[in-house]
Amino acid sequence: MPMYSVAFPVDGLTSDQKREIAGAVTRIHAAVTGAPESFVHTSFEAFAAGDYFVGGEPAGPIVITGRIRAGRSDGDKQRILRQLAAAVADITGRPLAEVATIVRDVPSKYIFEGGQLMPEPGQEDAWLARLGGGPTTEELAVRHFEAWKKGDVEAIAADYAPDAVLVNGFGAITGREAIADFYRRVFTEWFPAEVREAIEFGRPLVDGDTAFLEWHGGPASYAADTLVIRDGRKQYQSFAAVFTS
Structure with missing residues (x-):
């Protein structure tokens, strides 16, 4: 203070x-x-x-x-x-x-x-x-995927730490803004609104600061995300998927 x-x-x-x-x-x-x-x-x-x-x-x-x-x-x-x-x-x-x-x-x-x-x-x-009882790991993970379904890049990005890292088949993406740019590409090229409507999510499996969630639909026959939540922010995320087309 x-x-x-x-x-x-x-x-x-x-x-x-x-x-x-x-x-x-x-x-x-x-x-x-x-x-x-x-x-x-x-x-x-x-x-x-x-x-x-x-x-x-x-x-x-x-x-x-x-x-x-x-x-x-x-x-x-x-x-x-x-x-x-x-x-x-x-x-x-x-x-x-x-x-x-x-x-x-x-x-x-x-x-x-x-x-x-x-x-x-x-x-x-x-x-x-x-201090104010911020979101739990499960709450933040659910919020992440609800925003994903809507294609709301700003809502997705807002919960990342400034130096967050997202790892996927393209490599490591570092920083909130770079991750937001990646999601804009995701929702434009692979998962536009009509495709996202077919996605089915399970409920996150949570252990401490880690949330794991499997989902499928659209071009992905299987996909999984792992989120690491620290201090009320998404600090680390990994993504893997099997694409059918």
Whole structure:
């Protein structure tokens, strides 16, 4: 979780300003990093007159310290710093020179929330799926074949991990987009709508994160798919078939 702490002089912020700042922190972090807004925490800590010094002299700035997951680029972190400072100055009417922003990296493996360690940047979808009770292996396998019957390439592709691998008689196809392109070819060249109507699927046999399903129809007298599901995504798939024509 990104945790932002806002230190400010007692009576230096109204309740409405705190709410506006929290909203700005959330929007800026999510927009720059791509992380879900629900990840962002913001807290406020007031300090009394005489409790904050700059250069040994009493001072009363607003200081935002962000502890964010390590892995962000220097450019992204600097955008966060500048945008937060500008937003707080605008909300409070203070000069930009009286607002300080700091960002510190914390490895994801040292952050625990929602009953599990936080994900690495870019792996939030799978983390949220586990947290919210994402689809089971069987549910995702059934969803895959229902979309297959409809020829819905977008629905099929959406459940693959970005680096998923599909292995078939043509070799290995790596990556969600490449797999989507392969399915477009499948539904155009071998299994158009009128052929898919004749396909008969069995129920997936599931063991842990693996689902196996046999089917037949159209040009395939026998076919079988094996799906490996990890973190709520199709990570690996193998396909084999006996074609009659």
